[in-house]
Amino acid sequence: MLARLAQKQQLKQLSSKRMFSSSRQAFSGHDGGIYSNLPFKVKDRKIPYAVPHFAFFSMFHSIFVSCC
Template sequence: MIEKSLQRLAFKRAFTTTPIRSVHFAEGVYSNLPFKVLNRKIPYGVIHFGFFGLGFAVPFLIGFVQMKKSGNI
């Protein structure tokens, strides 16, 4: 009984694909990124390294503040 229902599902299930329209997609370098890289007011490198630099510095800043509060510095 289960085998028959699985066989029916196998015949009913059809996989389809839709063609990709190239009208809406720009091609070229950096076209696959969800953010603007070229022709920015602030260069991308500043934002990128600033974000990761801040993320790296936060634990050290928190440690410094806590040590300052406890009187170790």
């Protein structure tokens, strides 16, 4: 009875313990910083990002205005 109670208490302590070292090791390999989570390149581009951005939206705006 006491052994089962001690085992249950030990299991409860292990399950409630947070493991900070595993997440720190998993996330230590990437370059964190601004624009690191975007799927396209923003900095150090040959053509500035604003040019294709505004070209894309102005083209669809002109198509929308001409159709309506």
